[in-house]
Every structure is written in C-alpha cells, then in structure tokens.
Amino acid sequence: MNIFVCVKQVPDTETKITPTADGSFIETNSIKWIMNPYDEFAVEQALLIKAANSAANVTVVRVGSVKDTEALRTAMAMGADEAILVEAQDNLDSYSIAKALKGAIEKSGKKPDLILTGKQAIDDDALQVPQILAQMLDLPSVSVIVGFELNGTTVKAKREIEGGALEVYSVEAPAVFACNKGLNTPRYASLPGIMKAKKKPLAQYSLSDVGVSDADRRVKYSEFRLPPEKPAGKKFDATDAAKQAEVVAQVVGLLRTEAKVI
C-alpha cells in the first residue's frame, strides 16, 4: 500500500509577519519554519495505517523553497520512509502546487492508494490543494476529517462541518483525505528517529521536472500589507469589588449607545 502525505512548510504560528517593501510577499529571512500544524495529523494518520499494515510505505511530498527541509525531516523522523521535495518559490498559487504534487507523485513511479494532507496550510489559508489534487488525479476526496477508519480498501471518514456536526463518508481507496485537528495525536520525533531520518532518501526536483511552468499560475497575489491598526480602546479597572457592578453597567451602556452592537 502506497501512502503519500503532502506537507507544507509554514512560518511558526507565533511569527510576527512583515510584508516586503514592494508588497510582493513577506519578509522570510528571520522566520522560524515549521511543518504546517494540520499536516502533522496527516503524517500521524499515515504512520498509524503503516503500523497496522507492514506492507505500507509512506512518502512525504513537499512543494516549496529549499531554505531548510524542516518539514520533510520532521516527517521522516516521525517515521515516514522517504521524501520528495519540489523546489519552488514560497507564494505559489494552489493550482500550481497541486499540479506539482501530482507530478511528483507520478514521478515516484508508485501508484497512490491513499493521499493524506492537512485540511489547510496556515500561510495562505486557501483550503484548495487537496480538492484540486483529487480532481486532477480523478480521485474522490473528503476534507476536514476528524475520523478515519480503514477496513481493507474501504475508508469511513468523518468530515466536520458548521457547528461541529459531522458528515460520515464511505469511500473506496484510492482517495484523498484532508485532515483536521482532533483526528489523532501526532507523535514527537524520537532521537533515534531524528538520526535515522538523516539517512532516509530525499529526492529533489525542480518545478519544470514535474511539469509545472509560469503558465500554470491561476491566482496572482500582490500588495501584501498589514491590516489597518485599531485606535486604542477604553480600559476600565474592575479589580475593586465595590466598583465592578458600576463598570459593567457602564460598558454595557457603551455597547448600546457608542458601539451600537446590541
């Protein structure tokens, strides 16, 4: 069974984002890069499947810049068998990324049985790549999954929708699944795992190697800028028990008369 896990490398969630002077993207020099948090659930799910199926192999695939290979090395340290890196600029659009992932999977020579991804990457928050990839490969897909059970070649997947309700899907592999927080608890890479990961194969391609060119761009992003700052608000001290009721009445009053939201 061939399992592919698509991962992205993104700025750490605590990163302060600074747009470049020309607005073409953000300053990336001093950023701490991490594996996209949702992709950790996809890697973990692949490893859980592998643990129950000794014939399974797990390949992690990433499209992005070669600043460091943190996301792929982390995935291999967790237990993935091998990795493919397609070198590309950071702000590629979803269509190009999906096409590059498809090209990389095809270049591996292995026919995918399961493709797992995170439900979204927390840099562009586009929520597009898993479904585009599925459509390009003519495969079914279930996104935002919080439940995954594999029986033979049939997957029962639970997809989270508005308000926490769940849609339960039954689907035959091969298929694409986009994973959400709550699906599992990703393991930490062990020290022996980290040492072993250094010796695992990492294939590297250019975008043109996997059949992607500038003509594949469908979405153009520009004028990156910080959102407008809010003016300072009003602060009330309600640490003194005698003043609490008064402060609360004042704030509720302002919400009606000044902010007009209630």
Added chain:
Amino acid sequence: MANVLVFTELHDGKVKPVTLEILGKLAGQNTDVAVIGDLSADEVTVLANHGAQNIHKINGANLDKYSPEGYANALANFIKSKSYDYVFAGATSMGKDLLPRLATQFDAGLASDVVNFTMDGGVFAGTRPFFSGKCLAKVELTGPKPHFVSIRPNALGMTEGLTAGAGTAHDVAGDAGNVRAAISEIIKAASSKIDLAEANIIVTGGRAMKSAENFKILEELADVIGATVGASRAAVDSGFAPHSMQVGQTGKTVSPSLYIACGVSGAIQHLAGMRTSKVIVAINTDPDAPIFTRADYGIVGDLFTIVPLLKEEFKKLLGK
C-alpha cells in the same frame, strides 16, 4: 459588465445570508443564482430583490444530499451550458470543499476566502487575508474562464435599500455523474447554535476558565445575547472545549459584530483569528494582557465575577 453565477447552498430550505451579501456587492453585473435542491417562492423573491436575474434550481438523482463530486459534476454541466465569466459562492464548509474541485473541472483558478472586492470594468479584483489575517493581499485571477471566487461570510455586509426585482426561477435537470465519496450518515452537533464563522456575537473563554464545567457561565451569557461560545487554543489544548470551538490561526477565523474575550491572554495566533471583529470586549485580571491592545472596551477584573454581572446587565438592557 460581467456575467456572473452565484451558487448558494440551502440551510433548512433557506439561502445562506452570505449569498445575499454577495448579490448586493455584485449590483451592476448580470447575475444569476444556482441552487441544488428546492427553493420556496418566498426565497426566489428574496434572491430576485437582491438582484438575481435567473434563479436556476438544479435537481436530479444523487443530488438530494451534498457530495463533493455530485455537486461539482452537476454544477459543471450547468455552467458549461451557459457562458459565465465568474462563479461566486460563500466560503462555508460546503463552499470551501466544493469550489476547488469545481474550478479544476475548468482548469480555472479560485480566489478563496475573499473579504472584499471590486468589479471595475467587469473584472474581479479582491482582498483576502493571509496568515489568518496577520496581513492582507490583493488577489486577481488569470487563465481559463470562468473564474471562481469564494467569499467569507459576514465580511461584505448586507446591502440596504432594496427594490423589487424581476428575476424568475427555472428548473434544471442535474447530472451528479459518478459519486464515489457519498455521505452515509450525518451526526448532529451537540449545540444547535449558529457556527462561529457565521455568528454575529461570540463569547470566548481562555485558559483562565480553569475547567470545561466553568464554560457554563459563558453559555449562560451567550444565551441572553444570542451569542455562540468559542475557546482559545490554550483552552482547547487544556481539554476545556472541543477543537470545533477554537478561534485563532489553527482554529476558526471569525468576524462578528461583537466579540467578548473572557480570560483570553491574546496570543498572536488568537488575535489573528478575531481581529476583524467589529467591536471587541476583553475581560482579564492581567492589565498588561496583549488582548487589551485589540479591545475597544477592556475590563481589568476577574471573569468569574464580571461575566455573571454582564449577563444580568444585558438581561436588564434587553428586557429579558
């Protein structure tokens, strides 16, 4: 002027509010609506009054409930029979799942989660957040048409001053094609409240809530003001609330009219997820908590005494 199709999903037979926000913003374009399922005469009138010219009701085998492939196939067949420049939909759970697959059937691009846009000369140019709203960027589409756009709910706002529209409804035979991933069951949510992403008022609890049980005081406040309850990542990671309630960069991005943060310190990733809220109230014992830098009204005090007082004060105000 562009020819535009707006896809709307139905919730209990009604069109989603985000559809009406989109229609209002598209005033001046040739705009049609497509829906999969049945639409009452009243809902047709609502859509027509918001500017929809033709309202296409698509029905057929395997379209009684949502499936990514079935809906994408049926809509693709319908769109191919017309000549639209743009296809819009709300960036709801369904819209986010459906549109990438649908756009790729045309090898076309999708601008997702757009919060504002213009149609100067019939050409779309939008604004969308990156890094969960830590920055914004301009988004434009290129390549084969139609171009696809999904719009974040609550971002555009409703258009005032509607006039009666002359739009009419049409029945369309839909073809779901080959559906390989189908819903076998739907498990209802424990709460019937409106989803965080679409909520008009949100009350959020942070790590200072101390336990899952203590969220009850937030629920009680929420019931009085018609709010949905959310949680910070710290509260979710501490097991006080499920991930479906999480607001922030690895949870939901929200933009309600009123956001009340209770015992939330205001980590960067949390502020990113709620910064577009129109009015923010923060309650925290720490006067230096970062949440106060974003709050319109900050209350320095203990949430366990302030929240019940707020509930009583809102009750008085709302005559409950």
